[in-house]
Amino acid sequence: MIARMVASLSYAALGSSFASGPGIEPVVDRHAMRSGDNYPHRLARLLDADLTDLSVSGATTATILDQPQATIWGTEFPPQLDGVPERADLVTVTAGGNDLRYMGALLFTAWNHLQPGGPMARLMGADLPDGVPRPGDEDIERTADGLTRIVSRVRARAPRSRVLLVDYLTILADDVTPRPGIPFSAAEFEEFRLIRAALETAYELAAQRSGAELVAVSRISRDHALGSAEPWILPFSADPTGAAGSFHPNAEGMAAVADEIARHVTGQG
Template sequence: MTTRVGLDAVGAAVVPRRIALAIAVVLAALAVVIGTAVAGPAEAASAAVAIGKPDKPGKPGGGGGNGGGTTELELAALGDSFAAGVGAGSYLETSCYTSSKSYPVLLDGDADKRLAAFPACSGKDTGDVINRQIAAVPTTAKLVTVTVGGNDVGFADVMQSCFVLPSSSCSSNIANGAATAASPEFTSSIVAVVDGIQARAPEAKVIVTGYPLLFWENSSGVNPKYAWADEVNDETVVLNDVIEAAATSAGAVFVDVEDDFAGHGIGSSSPWINDWKWLTTRTVNAFHPNATGHAAYAAAIRAVPPA
């Protein structure tokens, strides 16, 4: 099947320099979309905390003691762009692209939760969670959410070579990602994430979430727009299975969102994933859940039994 990704038609008068400039702009935007931007100052990672619920009587920090209010659980949210909220819009800053509509901030709106730390950041991998983000988790945290692993297996390379600027390297990038996901080192890195959180906050329930399937497929298992969509979906299932096995073996709870997003991938009549758009302000959102998708993530996490 022919991939339908390409530049809009241009007149014969367009010179190569203009085309080169357009491509340069797209690639610069792509660096944000796929999370290759370098994390900004430390204060950017905690920007979402500033919009959290105000202190209330009867709740921690509210000055009301045990005045009958609901006890809030300290929540910390770690991970990559899917945890930060890329795709949801309403960004609090543009270093990590944390969003006021991300699932961690939506959980902060619950009566029984307070977002105490939000170091999740676009472009980050398990190494960043282990070496930087865990240190931001309060030792008294009772709930820690994590979405991570996609960048370890080359999410950026796959999105660029298969869907943005389709090239012959698409197949090899998918294969490389699959090999990484199947490696003992990747499993160990997921286990290390959970172990590190548990060591930092011994009383915390650790919830590791998976990734949605990005693309809708018709009854023939094909996405009408993107030729490699079905294969990327298949590898995402494998990636989720590996993350689940590693996370649960370390004592975390795994939340699988594949079924929650079923029928809402790119190309569906009601997508919860943003499609790629050339040279628009929406490039930052591409291939990530929109605000409705983040609400689905939040609902799936809420469904986890408290005990």
């Protein structure tokens, strides 16, 4: 059990779907696909903190920094940094996966196996003209630079804040094989592992360059990926009621991330 902080904190959460929690009830913002039981909400309860949750599914480092983000419903969210309270004590950042088109590649490939060339595969593949992307050094550098600039801008806006870079839970186990909910070939598994490795490298570089603290939940989740006995990730679902959560953290995964951050913040880890 994580001990609560004695003093109340002002806590702001920035990020994409691995922070916002699509597919996890209760939904507190349908257009942001934001859950009231995502890791920011759980962490705020653990720390008895005043939460400003700015996370939006589909966010990139650019839409956190300075670009508005339009959703499929036509809602437009301002750059997330605009909402960070100047008095913030703690800020978490979970982004970069969409810069590397990680979720898009997973969903495109899964839908293309289920309905080859179908409407969902075409929709998810609109940003993938050459199929699953293979990140190069430039892609890693661009993502690391985006994360580094977020840290710098947060510090400028909220000078007393402690900024944590929280990376992504591991999605696919290294030894996973195709099965219901994981419809990929061996070659596709390897492509996704390359994207995972690129994202983890980008976080490490951003932490080194910015001096921000890295909470590498990717490491603690290796044994809880899809295909494990106790996964922290939701499998692929073609059911409209569960499709939004495909390949995203489940409730147990969000709880694990919140606990890990709380241990880090309180010095119990």
